[in-house]
Amino acid sequence: MSMGAMSTAANAPSSGRHTFQMPEMQSCIAACLDCSKECEYCGEQCIGMENMAECVRTCFDCATTCQTCVILMSRESPLHQKMCDVCADACARCAAECEKYDAEHCKRCAAACRRCEQECRRMAQMGAMTA
Numbered sequence: 283m284s285m286g287a288m289s290t291a292a293n294a295p296s297s298g299r300h301t302f303q304m305p306e307m308q309s310c311i312a313a314c315l316d317c318s319k320e321c322e323y324c325g326e327q328c329i330g331m332e333n334m335a336e337c338v339r340t341c342f343d344c345a346t347t348c349q350t351c352v353i354l355m356s357r358e359s360p361l362h363q364k365m366c367d368v369c370a371d372a373c374a375r376c377a378a379e380c381e382k383y384d385a386e387h388c389k390r391c392a393a394a395c396r397r398c399e400q401e402c403r404r405m406a407q408m409g410a411m412t413a
Contacts, residue, residue: 306408310401311355314348314369317398321345321376324391337379337388344369344376344395351402367406373399 325341328334351369354362377395380388 306405307355310366310405311352313394313398313401314352314355317373317394318345318348318352320387320391320394321348324380324387327385327387334383337383340372340376340379341391344372347372348398355405363406363408366402370399370402370406373402 321341321344325338325345328337328341347365347369351362351365354365359365373395377392377399380392380395382388
């Protein structure tokens with residue numbers, strides 16, 4: 283058994299369920315996936331539009347951060363809480379940028395980012411409470 287597998291097994295909940303199967307983790311993973319999708323779409327729609335370079339950048343940064351968060355949570359990485367904290371910050375930045383615009387895709391992106399921000403902050407705080 284590898285060190286990573288032993289570490290994961292030692293930290294697994296006694297219920298026999300993997301951490302990522304727990305409702306709190308599933309909710310955060312779902313929010314991250316939705317946010318990533320909306321950010322990718324919004325960023326693509328804004329490419330080439332005048333004065334939208336910052337929107338494109340924040341959307342793509344946020345999407346990448348959300349995807350990394352999902353990967354770390356799915357692996358039950360001990361770094362997932364820290365990544366959730368970073369992801370919440372990326373989501374807040376992206377939402378603030380997208381909220382400046384009236385385009386429907388920007389509004390959907392901002393809403394998804396705010397939901398993901400809340401989920402990731404909750405997940406990051408759960409890690410701080412157990413540390």
